[in-house]
Amino acid sequence: MMNILHISCSPRGQAAESSRLSQKIICLLMEREPGARVVNRAIGNGALPHIDENYARAQHSATAEVTQEGSVSTSEELIEELESSDIVVIATPMHNLSVPSVLKAWIDHVVRARRTFEVTRDGKIGTLRDRPVFVAVSSGGRFSGKHARQPDFLTPYLRLILGTIGLHDVTFFSVEGTGAGRDAVTEARTRTDRALQAYFALFRVTECNALPSP
Numbered sequence: 696m697m698n699i700l701h702i703s704c705s706p707r708g709q710a711a712e713s714s715r716l717s718q719k720i721i722c723l724l725m726e727r728e729p730g731a732r733v734v735n736r737a738i739g740n741g742a743l744p745h746i747d748e749n750y751a752r753a754q755h756s757a758t759a760e761v762t763q764e765g766s767v768s769t770s771e772e773l774i775e776e777l778e779s780s781d782i783v784v785i786a787t788p789m790h791n792l793s794v795p796s797v798l799k800a801w802i803d804h805v806v807r808a809r810r811t812f813e814v815t816r817d818g819k820i821g822t823l824r825d826r827p828v829f830v831a832v833s834s835g836g837r838f839s840g841k842h843a844r845q846p847d848f849l850t851p852y853l854r855l856i857l858g859t860i861g862l863h864d865v866t867f868f869s870v871e872g873t874g875a876g877r878d879a880v881t882e883a884r885t886r887t888d889r890a891l892q893a894y895f896a897l898f899r900v901t902e903c904n905a906l907p908s909p
């Protein structure tokens with residue numbers, strides 16, 4: 696059975712624009728794979744703590760004495776959740792030009808030395824099997840296209856850090872300008888819906904997506 700891992704990061708829960716967008720993506724995926732199972736991991740609103748001292752020691756050195764408690768055990772749980780997914784959908788608002796701190800906390804848990812990446816002479820090499828990752832972004836102002844009014848440290852950062860653990864197939868959709876009033880939001884949603892329809896008309900869930908983890 697195909698597993699879709701849905702990670703939602705907004706403190707606004709179900710009311711979040713980013714979650715509204717990620718739900719649309721999940722609906723479009725389910726149309727193609729009606730038997731798919733969705734695993735919801737809501738980390739907004741204080742649901743995921745930052746990494747602890749024990750975890751930082753484990754990251755620091757391969758020989759450090761660490762216990763399997765606290766963040767190490769949370770990290771293992773989150774990584775296993777990622778490993779057993781065939782498709783990942785991340786719903787995130789833009790906070791201060793980048794990812795919200797809770798998404799950064801999730802990244803700190805799953806981008807783990809000697810577990811999801813190896814450090815080599817040529818740099819960090821990801822060990823996770825690649826699979827499609829969809830990122831649903833919501834922002835108060837515009838950050839892409841000719842109407843962009845601010846720099847974007849969110850999409851390039853996420854693309855790079857997910858690539859570090861082996862997830863290279865990353866596609867972004869966004870509803871931008873939620874702070875510009877109801878009409879602007881309706882317009883932004885319509886624009887994004889068009890982009891979703893165009894993309895998913897061609898998207899196929901391939902056998903390769905559903906391969907088990909190595």
Ligand SMILES: Cc1cc2nc3c(=O)[nH]c(=O)nc-3n(C[C@H](O)[C@H](O)[C@H](O)COP(=O)(O)O)c2cc1C
Nearest residue numbers: 705711712713788789790791792833834835836873
């Ligand atoms: C702490 C904080 C920082 C924010 N920083 C930005 C920002 O840098 N750029 C931007 O366009 N919007 C920013 N916003 C606005 C949110 O991105 C916007 O309200 C978005 O639609 C929220 O998405 P959500 O409903 O999924 O939470 C910020 C909001 C908060 C709460």
